[in-house]
Amino acid sequence: MGIFRGRPILKWGLITSFVLAVIGLIAAWLFWQSLYRGMPTLPATAELWDANREAAIEYVDRNGKTIAIRGPRYGRAVSIDELPPHVPRAFLAAEDKRFYQHDGADTQAMVRAAWSNVISGRTVSGASTITQQLVKNLVLSPEQTLKRKAQEIRLARQLEEQLSKSEILELYLNRVYFGSGFYGLGAASRFYFGKDPKDLTLAEASLLATLPKAPSRLALDNNMEGARQRQAYVLTEMLQAGFITPESAQIAISSDVTLSPDPEQDPQFGYILDAVTERANELLPELPDDLVVTLTIDSELQTKVSAALEARMSEESEEAQVEQTAAGLMNREGHILALYGGRDYTENQFNRATQARRQPGSAFKPFVYAAALEDGISPYDVRIDQPVTIDDWSPKNFSRVYMGPVTISEALRDSLNTVAALLAQETSIETVIATARKFGISADMQPFPSIALGSQEVTLWDLTCLWSVYDRRAPS
Numbered sequence: 001m002g003i004f005r006g007r008p009i010l011k012w013g014l015i016t017s018f019v020l021a022v023i024g025l026i027a028a029w030l031f032w033q034s035l036y037r038g039m040p041t042l043p044a045t046a047e048l049w050d051a052n053r054e055a056a057i058e059y060v061d062r063n064g065k066t067i068a069i070r071g072p073r074y075g076r077a078v079s080i081d082e083l084p085p086h087v088p089r090a091f092l093a094a095e096d097k098r099f100y101q102h103d104g105a106d107t108q109a110m111v112r113a114a115w116s117n118v119i120s121g122r123t124v125s126g127a128s129t130i131t132q133q134l135v136k137n138l139v140l141s142p143e144q145t146l147k148r149k150a151q152e153i154r155l156a157r158q159l160e161e162q163l164s165k166s167e168i169l170e171l172y173l174n175r176v177y178f179g180s181g182f183y184g185l186g187a188a189s190r191f192y193f194g195k196d197p198k199d200l201t202l203a204e205a206s207l208l209a210t211l212p213k214a215p216s217r218l219a220l221d222n223n224m225e226g227a228r229q230r231q232a233y234v235l236t237e238m239l240q241a242g243f244i245t246p247e248s249a250q251i252a253i254s255s256d257v258t259l260s261p262d263p264e265q266d267p268q269f270g271y272i273l274d275a276v277t278e279r280a281n282e283l284l285p286e287l288p289d290d291l292v293v294t295l296t297i298d299s300e301l302q303t304k305v306s307a308a309l310e311a312r313m314s315e316e317s318e319e320a321q322v323e324q325t326a327a328g329l330m331n332r333e334g335h336i337l338a339l340y341g342g343r344d345y346t347e348n349q350f351n352r353a354t355q356a357r358r359q360p361g362s363a364f365k366p367f368v369y370a371a372a373l374e375d376g377i378s379p380y381d382v383r384i385d386q387p388v389t390i391d392d393w394s395p396k397n398f399s400r401v402y403m404g405p406v407t408i409s410e411a412l413r414d415s416l417n418t419v420a421a422l423l424a425q426e427t428s429i430e431t432v433i434a435t436a437r438k439f440g441i442s443a444d445m446q447p448f449p450s451i452a453l454g455s456q457e458v459t460l461w462d463l464t465c466l467w468s469v470y471d472r473r474a475p476s
Contacts, residue, residue, distance in 0.1 A: 075186020
């Protein structure tokens with residue numbers, strides 16, 4: 001310590017510097033550790049394909065045809081081996097040219113990007129690899145923070161140890177977002193070009209490769225000009241990497257790419273899908289991811305029913321002063337083949353077939369007779385068709401004519417109001433309600449005498465189901 005004798009300032013300066021250096025190192029160590037605190041773990045290899053996938057429901061008609069998909073659309077799994085080489089190479093050129101050289105995070109690219117950002121004074125360049133993008137989509141939040149970036153880099157390097165390069169690229173192509181609710185190359189290829197990914201041309205593949213960078217801004221159906229500009233960059237990068245020849249690049253850039261037209265869909269399917277989804281939620285406490293619901297709907301028959309009702313409404317609605325209509329078509333097995341919930345689902349989602357309540361009138365009478373038959377009354381028993389009063393209510397026949405003695409079968413055939421009202425009293429209103437419930441009526445029915453003539457409101461859906469069950473139970 002002799003060197004510090006007579007030099008206390010130097011002594012304490014060195015001590016202070018040492019202490020500050022130790023504190024700085026500890027602070028840096030703590031900060032570094034904080035970056036990885038709470039970092040999620042990578043899913044097991046078998047779970048990576050389903051990680052962080054939003055739920056979607058695919059609706060299929062009775063013939064196996066997809067009617068619609070609600071929620072994000074994930075394409076069917078695409079294997080790298082079944083793709084022509086220019087398809088994956090287009091994405092490598094657009095997103096990660098050094099994919100096969102780095103270990104998940106490209107240090108060289110990060111330094112280059114940081115230098116570009118410092119010089120410009122703003123963020124003009126990024127350095128996320130395909131592996132980092134995949135990690136961000138699978139397990140991390142989209143927030144732009146240093147902590148999230150540090151975790152992204154570490155997890156990307158872990159993923160490179162867990163999967164091969166080909167497996168990572170394949171997983172990326174099947175999970176990357178292409179905008180408009182489409183995830184994966186399979187979904188995007190079919191939506192934009194109406195073809196399988198294995199049939200994509202270089203022009204089409206290079207256009208799809210523009211989308212992961214800005215899926216909303218460069219959507220091909222909204223900003224083809226912007227996508228074409230980035231396509232030129234993708235093709236240039238492919239050319240410089242030796243992926244394609246100058247002739248191929250020129251052909252691709254000058255090709256007239258045709259987008260697949262949006263599939264036409266009967267707007268009535270909106271009413272159907274709402275009803276089906278509501279029913280699925282009733283049956284399942286929690287809907288599984290990628291649920292496929294097979295409907296009894298016949299798409300071709302549905303289109304014909306919709307066209308017929310639209311034509312009739314166009315001809316008669318003004319004269320009849322009717323603005324809406326509803327219909328349900330069911331076969332003898334109880335399967336709904338067609339459903340018409342209203343004239344325009346885009347304007348009003350109220351389903352007049354399943355939600356609107358109307359008086360069924362005489363369509364309800366057979367269930368009064370069914371209750372009487374179950375109570376032991378014979379079809380050949382006789383009742384008197386004559387004026388009747390029940391609790392100040394005096395039902396009359398539609399014809400205002402009374403036929404006197406008639407059998408139960410004749411009264412049902414001629415839809416006599418008086419006999420139906422008397423049978424409901426004889427059997428009891430509560431029995432009639434219980435019978436209707438056994439056949440499927442879900443509406444809240446009150447024990448009023450007029451229920452015998454269908455005075456209480458039910459939905460067309462319930463009434464159609466009611467008749468289907470009755471038809472199946474009736475003797476042939």
